[in-house]
Amino acid sequence: MRNLYKNVSFIRFFIGRATTNLGDSLYLIGALWLVHDLTSSTLFTGIAGFLLRGPQMIGFLAGPLVDRWDRRRTLVVTQVIQGVFVLTVPVASAFNRLSVWLVLTVMPTLSIVSRFQYPAQSALLPQIVADDQLVRANSLFKITGRSADIAFNATAGFVIAWLGATTLFIFDAVTFAVATLMFVGLSLPHAEDSDSEEDSGTGGESAGIVDEYVSDLLEGVNYLRGSLFIPIGLGGMAANFGAGIVTAIFPAFADTFGGAEMYGILMAALVAGNLGGSAASWLVEDVPYGKFASAGFGLTAATTAGAVVFKGPITTPLLLTVAFLPVGAFNVLLGSLLQSSVEQEYLGRVSSAFSSLTMLTLPLGSLAGGVVGDIFTPGAGLYLMSVAVLTLAVYFALNGRIRALPRVADLNAERVGLGAHGD
Numbered sequence: 001m002r003n004l005y006k007n008v009s010f011i012r013f014f015i016g017r018a019t020t021n022l023g024d025s026l027y028l029i030g031a032l033w034l035v036h037d038l039t040s041s042t043l044f045t046g047i048a049g050f051l052l053r054g055p056q057m058i059g060f061l062a063g064p065l066v067d068r069w070d071r072r073r074t075l076v077v078t079q080v081i082q083g084v085f086v087l088t089v090p091v092a093s094a095f096n097r098l099s100v101w102l103v104l105t106v107m108p109t110l111s112i113v114s115r116f117q118y119p120a121q122s123a124l125l126p127q128i129v130a131d132d133q134l135v136r137a138n139s140l141f142k143i144t145g146r147s148a149d150i151a152f153n154a155t156a157g158f159v160i161a162w163l164g165a166t167t168l169f170i171f172d173a174v175t176f177a178v179a180t181l182m183f184v185g186l187s188l189p190h191a192e193d194s195d196s197e198e199d200s201g202t203g204g205e206s207a208g209i210v211d212e213y214v215s216d217l218l219e220g221v222n223y224l225r226g227s228l229f230i231p232i233g234l235g236g237m238a239a240n241f242g243a244g245i246v247t248a249i250f251p252a253f254a255d256t257f258g259g260a261e262m263y264g265i266l267m268a269a270l271v272a273g274n275l276g277g278s279a280a281s282w283l284v285e286d287v288p289y290g291k292f293a294s295a296g297f298g299l300t301a302a303t304t305a306g307a308v309v310f311k312g313p314i315t316t317p318l319l320l321t322v323a324f325l326p327v328g329a330f331n332v333l334l335g336s337l338l339q340s341s342v343e344q345e346y347l348g349r350v351s352s353a354f355s356s357l358t359m360l361t362l363p364l365g366s367l368a369g370g371v372v373g374d375i376f377t378p379g380a381g382l383y384l385m386s387v388a389v390l391t392l393a394v395y396f397a398l399n400g401r402i403r404a405l406p407r408v409a410d411l412n413a414e415r416v417g418l419g420a421h422g423d
Contacts, residue, residue, distance in 0.1 A: 009128050009135065009187045016182030017121055018144055020256060022152060023175030024114070027086060028247075029156045029170035029267055030054070031107055033260060034089075036251035037165065040099040042378060046370015049247035051104055053363040055111040062115045064220065066348035069250035071120045076184040078117040081109050081174030086169050119352040126339055126347070127188040135285065135336040135408075144278045153271055157264015220349025223342075227417035229354055231399055232293075232334070236358035238326070238392035239297065242304075242385035244365020246270070249373040256378060258313060269317035270324050277328020284329055289337075290405035293394040296326025301390035308379045333408050339415045369391040 035048040092098045100281045129137045254263035303323035307316045369381040396402050
């Protein structure tokens, strides 16, 4: 950890990434509550969640471009674009032109832009820190980011209640500005010499560019094919279906026993669980990965259902915090496994392709949660999430290849079956 703190490039990257992630979480809270406030319908919040998460299903299309573009420049441009679009909401509100349709237009736009941001961040980290520092660096990102999220998510609920949801959008724009300043001039001490910054050239053949793009895309997909990341990703689809349900029903669920303040507290509880799991990820580094995944998500399913059965201003946040402890640890270990086992030249494509696979069901979960919340109750949506996560735990337990996985430190490209990319 001392070496990480002495790495100036890591500190700049750390501040920029943590700040923009904070902005993303605030935008999510503000946008979903604003849709709920404007429509009083879980169906509309489900549609909002679908529009927000839908672009993640095609995020793999950004991978080949991220691997080819200058990644620092990609981060800077994405922050500027997102900051400008976020400001349209408070500006429209100031001129009495705010409508749910504007919010539903801005949400997928920001999500599309972020599809280039996240694989670029993931691919840059191994160029900033050494391989043996990846787990600790990822853990530090999660711990610090989630700690800030806990404070700001809880605060966001009170800000919404006192000043209105559009205030969060102004603050969000500021976070994108800060991140832009951090990413500008970022140096890469562990960068390899390559000619990957062939951006687009001038006067190149359009057909040649398209052919190269398609070739890079297929190469990244082939690289993943046959590896253990495929069954792990299929299991992640069940977890993200449940996460989509939460996106849709949480505003209405919180409104049944506390309003905007409780919404912020519940969102903070999810972040607190993620934080605790991220902080404790080093404690489970030596636990066989497959067994930890199955047992952990079983705990998540049980405590999520308990949060509805024992609904209350204290019991529900506490149970949801416990529910997301395994999720935080699982994500840190999985991110480190991707970064340490995937070759650098494929990392942008592979991380975006894997993310797209696991995100396929997340927007569908938002729609399902919106429909269930409208037909039944918001609490029924959380029960549905619990069933989805329990399905994941059972799947991991029954899949022999995943169940037999050793600790993450013993896994590499060969052990997880990566590299069948061919021509």
